[in-house]
Amino acid sequence: MDQPGRAEQLVTRPCLTALLLLCLAAAGCKSAPSCPLQMRSDAGRALDDHRNQQAGWQAIKAEARVTQWARDGRIRGTVFMFLERPNRVRFDVMTQVGPAAVLTSDGETFQLSDLREGAFVHGPTCPENIARLLGISVDAENVLRLLTGDTPTIEATGQSMECRDGRYVVTLVAADGTTQEVSFSVPRDDLDKTPTEQRLTLRRSVERAPNGDTRWEATYDEYIDVDGQSFPTKVRFVDQVNDADTSVRVKSISLNPEIPDGAFQQAPSPGMSIELASCP
16 A cells, blocks of 8 residues: 655655755855864953053044933933043033033043033042943943943952853953953954964953842944954943943044043033032
């Protein structure tokens, strides 16, 4: 007695397999990112190499579109920045209705002109004062790092490194149990190079409390080359401490511009209320 069902099954399975492979090829499916043939294993060396890659400039002038979601709603505007190493920053915030705020720090003193409220806040530079405008609880030096494709790192007593899903992941552990993961991608052209020849591109940095809760997370995407230096044009910083989510889309960057005298300090305009902001 014939068994047509069995015959169909024998013919159909290879056909389905071939059809599936053709569909996958037509869809342009890509394989998962690969780890380098010779992998890095020295976490400290990787962090140092990356920082050295980013060391080819002293100052930056940039324009960015910034959106921040915080407890009091969404804030969106254009920000003009002057950043000078190691810790001098200036942010001029413009909205559709005009200038909104100016934040300056020369590394030691902090000033914030809130042009909407007519208030001038000043005091020492500390993470709490920087967060008044940016929603990021880090000092001026680390704000500069976060905006230019670098990251602050915790003081670690232990560190390790592995390659996960095509990315290097450096794990740092502090004495109190705080942890940090820093993730780097490697250009495809560098996958067959020796470890020290592999260029590292920062993609993610996250700090967690000893109980595992995330304190802050930064992600970096859409890098561009500016005079031989690589910068992310899409940066997102989520600060769980301040319940703030800040997205930065860089529109233009110029390296080592002429910086006006007094750019990193300011004084209150006539009629402004003045408030002294101390640090904990």
